[in-house]
Amino acid sequence: MSTNDIDLEKRRFLTQTTMALGAVGAGFAAAPFISYMKPGAGAMEAAAPIDVDISKLEPGQLIRVEWRGQPVWVLNRTEEMLASLEKIEPRLRDPNSDKSVQPPYCKNRYRSIKPEVFVAVGICTHLGCSPTYRPEVAPPDLGKDWLGGFFCPCHGSGFDLAGRVFKKVPAPKNLVVPPYRYVTDTHIIVGEDQQQEAA
Numbered sequence: 001m002s003t004n005d006i007d008l009e010k011r012r013f014l015t016q017t018t019m020a021l022g023a024v025g026a027g028f029a030a031a032p033f034i035s036y037m038k039p040g041a042g043a044m045e046a047a048a049p050i051d052v053d054i055s056k057l058e059p060g061q062l063i064r065v066e067w068r069g070q071p072v073w074v075l076n077r078t079e080e081m082l083a084s085l086e087k088i089e090p091r092l093r094d095p096n097s098d099k100s101v102q103p104p105y106c107k108n109r110y111r112s113i114k115p116e117v118f119v120a121v122g123i124c125t126h127l128g129c130s131p132t133y134r135p136e137v138a139p140p141d142l143g144k145d146w147l148g149g150f151f152c153p154c155h156g157s158g159f160d161l162a163g164r165v166f167k168k169v170p171a172p173k174n175l176v177v178p179p180y181r182y183v184t185d186t187h188i189i190v191g192e193d194q195q196q197e198a199a
Contacts, residue, residue: 049191051067054117062132062133066149067190071122071130072178074188081135081161084116084147086196091145094174095152100164102177105194111177113135113194119180122150126171135161150175 050067057063057076064147065072086109089095097107105113112118122130131150138144142151142158150159158166181194 006037006096011146026184047191048191052188052189052190053186055186057117060135063134065190067178072190073122073133073175075118075119076163077110077118077161083149084112085160085162087110088147088160090161091173092160092174095164095168100174100176102174103179103193106158106177109162111164111174113159113180113182118162118186119177119188119190121178123176124152124154124157124171125165125173126152126155126157126169127174131157131159131175 011173043161049070050065052063052074053066054063054074054076055075059076060081061161062073062075065074089109095109096099097111100112111120124131129150129152134151135148136141137147139146146158147160149161150163152158152171155187157169157171159171160166160173163177165171165174178190179193180188180190181192182188
C-alpha cells in the first residue's frame, strides 16, 4: 500500500471522533469525584444561619444555641449589668474592641446592636474552652471586684458582660461576636449581617 492509498479525510475524522469520545468519557468518570468534593447536606445545614426566638428571654437570663458547631450565647442584660460595663473598663485589655472580632455595627461599649441583648460565641479566645456565665457581683471565689461576666475555670480567663477580656489573664482577645441581625424585636438571625440602613 502506498501513501497515496491512505484516506487522509477519513483518518482525520476518526482521530477527532476518538478524541471527542475520550473527552466525554473522562467527564463522566470525573463526575462522581467532583460530586464527592461538594459539602454534604448536613454540612450545608450546619453552616446555615439560625433563627433565635428571644421573646421569652428574661432580664439577666442567658440562652445557648448552636451555630456552625459552636455554642452561641444570647444574654438579656439588665440596667445594672449595662452600668457595670463602663466602670470596669480600666481593668480590661481591649475595652474599645480594637483587636477583637465583631461586626462593625457591634464595635461599641456594649458590643451589640441593642445594648440589652448581647450575642457572642461562647468559646474562650485562649485555648477554646467554654467559659461559664457568672452574673453575680463579688462572689467569694472571684473576689470583691467581680461585677459579673464570664469566667473560664480551665485557665482563669475572665471577661466582662460584653465579652471583653480582663488584663493579666491568658486569653488574648475579647470573645467573638458573630454576625447577626434582627428580624423583629423578638427574633434574631445569627449568621447573617444586619442590613445596611438606606441612605
